[in-house]
Amino acid sequence: MNSSRAVLDDGQGWTYTTSSRLHRRFFAGATPRNDLGVGMFSAPHRRLNRLTGEWLLVSPHRTARPWQGQVEDVVDERRPAYDPTCYLCPGNQRAGGARTPRYSSTFVFENDFAALKPQTPSGAHNGDGLLVAESERGICRVVCFSPRHDLTLGEMEDGAIRQVVQTWTDQYIELAGIDWIGHVLIFENRGAMMGASNPHPHGQIWANERMPNEPARELRQQRAYAADGGCLLCDYLTVELKEGERIVCRNERFVALVPFWALWPFETLILPSEHHGALPDLDADARDDLAAILRRVTRRYDRLFGVTFPYSMGWHQRPTDGAPYSEWHLHAHFYPPLLRSATVRKFMVGYELLAQPQRDITPESAAERLRSIPDD
Ligand SMILES: [Zn+2]
Ligand SMILES: [Zn+2]
Ligand SMILES: [Zn+2]
Numbered sequence: 001m002n003s004s005r006a007v008l009d010d011g012q013g014w015t016y017t018t019s020s021r022l023h024r025r026f027f028a029g030a031t032p033r034n035d036l037g038v039g040m041f042s043a044p045h046r047r048l049n050r051l052t053g054e055w056l057l058v059s060p061h062r063t064a065r066p067w068q069g070q071v072e073d074v075v076d077e078r079r080p081a082y083d084p085t086c087y088l089c090p091g092n093q094r095a096g097g098a099r100t101p102r103y104s105s106t107f108v109f110e111n112d113f114a115a116l117k118p119q120t121p122s123g124a125h126n127g128d129g130l131l132v133a134e135s136e137r138g139i140c141r142v143v144c145f146s147p148r149h150d151l152t153l154g155e156m157e158d159g160a161i162r163q164v165v166q167t168w169t170d171q172y173i174e175l176a177g178i179d180w181i182g183h184v185l186i187f188e189n190r191g192a193m194m195g196a197s198n199p200h201p202h203g204q205i206w207a208n209e210r211m212p213n214e215p216a217r218e219l220r221q222q223r224a225y226a227a228d229g230g231c232l233l234c235d236y237l238t239v240e241l242k243e244g245e246r247i248v249c250r251n252e253r254f255v256a257l258v259p260f261w262a263l264w265p266f267e268t269l270i271l272p273s274e275h276h277g278a279l280p281d282l283d284a285d286a287r288d289d290l291a292a293i294l295r296r297v298t299r300r301y302d303r304l305f306g307v308t309f310p311y312s313m314g315w316h317q318r319p320t321d322g323a324p325y326s327e328w329h330l331h332a333h334f335y336p337p338l339l340r341s342a343t344v345r346k347f348m349v350g351y352e353l354l355a356q357p358q359r360d361i362t363p364e365s366a367a368e369r370l371r372s373i374p375d376d
Helices: 022-028 061-063 158-176 213-226 231-243 285-304 363-371
Strands: 008-011 016-017 045-049 056-060 107-110 122-127 131-134 139-142 183-190 202-208 247-251 254-257 268-272 313-314 333-334 338-341
Touching: 139 158, 139 213, 158 183, 158 285, 213 231, 213 313, 231 254, 247 285, 247 363, 254 285, 268 285, 285 363
Parallel strands: none
Antiparallel strands: 008 016, 045 056, 107 139, 122 131, 139 202, 183 202, 183 313, 247 254, 254 268, 268 333, 313 333
């Protein structure tokens, strides 16, 4: 076999080119089979999520289908700068009895209704190897991005977003420093569609003893890739920058792109262009660039359908159990549910719950749409 131009066929209509190491490792099948005629990516195909190791079905032809299903109400989004009934606004009483202080930038407090608690009796249960349970300790915090009730991340000024980045960094350092904390997840659920219970711009931090499922999957994938040398996301970013068509925007130290394997219609991945494992590894310039790209991405989202774009966003950082995890590449995922307008969302049902995830519009066309929106 000529290793520089080898072509493999898996017997399922997929052609794998091994002409380049990167293409072989990431985009197995990136070379269209001639007999597909119109090009493989405009016909139904599946793509491999290299970060999780799971396949995703892409059905580009379905975007033409008529929609007679559920449409969401467009919520009147005009909000006051201060809402006397909002428990996250400065000075107001919270349901648990505590009072939110009169804070002036970001404000962090322990969640009054935490899903995990630091004082949890330790124990394990094993019923014949089939009924398995373990106690789990954790700390849940709420991060108010701004005292202003009406400002989203994209509407805040760069300096204020930079303060949010600094708060996330400080929180990661503090929680990672607790000896029994093995993982810290910093995330935001934005919009009622994603289950956010309060419109005041805020995020959450859940820190707990053991690795949750998603980061554990990504750790396995990054570790397996690193065993051959190199970093999965460093190499992936090299390919994406070379191809260019899924890049949404970039600055000197950060890149935002729609991943090749994106599941959600306008999903994005934000990652540093150099190898860093966690927010504290970034220097001041990189944190500035991160604040700037967050603002640009969330502005594009808000302008895409003319609404405050709902999403779940979160940071995947190096685990915090004390091991080095040098293979881990810091990144954030944005998972927005909206599909074709402010009122039509993507559902994860049927085939997706029971077989595998599926999307209609291609990641390339989603990236093109996001790229075409001004972000200043
Ligand atoms: Zn508020
Ligand atoms: Zn890397
Ligand atoms: Zn991730």
